[in-house]
Amino acid sequence: VSLVESGGGSVQSGGSLRLSCTVSRDSDSDHCVGWFRQVPGKEREGVASMYTGGATWYASTYYDESVKGRFTISQDNSKTTVYLQMNNLKPDDTATYYCAATVSYCKWSILPRDFEFWGQGTQVTVSS
Secondary structure, three states: OEEEEEOOEEEEOOOOEEEEEEEEOOOOOOOEEEEEEEOOOOOOEEEEEEEOOOOOOOOOEEEOOOOOOOEEEEEOOOOOEEEEEEOOOOHHHOEEEEEEEEOOOOOOOOOHHHOOEEOOOEEEEEEO
16 A cells, blocks of 8 residues: 655644645455544644445544534545545644554544554644
């Protein structure tokens, strides 16, 4: 599994950005794809995650409390790209954002240790 993020940039407080994560898989196995962020000197934290497999009966998304109501995770119909729509951005959202994947169902807790595959990251800067 390989992941490539894009869509980062600079925006003023209250603005919006959409991040994209292109996921290349070597099988049709179930995956959970998550978005994480990290600022220098702090631990990487989970932002949102979603199941991207073929079980239509299972469709779950999870969000960290800090972004609920502002961020939305989704995927395209081909399930090759996972998006993170970020609205009403705040300076505290400034970080390097990473997408990650695990060959498993998602858990309610979005923890870096549960994800094996990682993208290279994209910078998001929100100015006040």
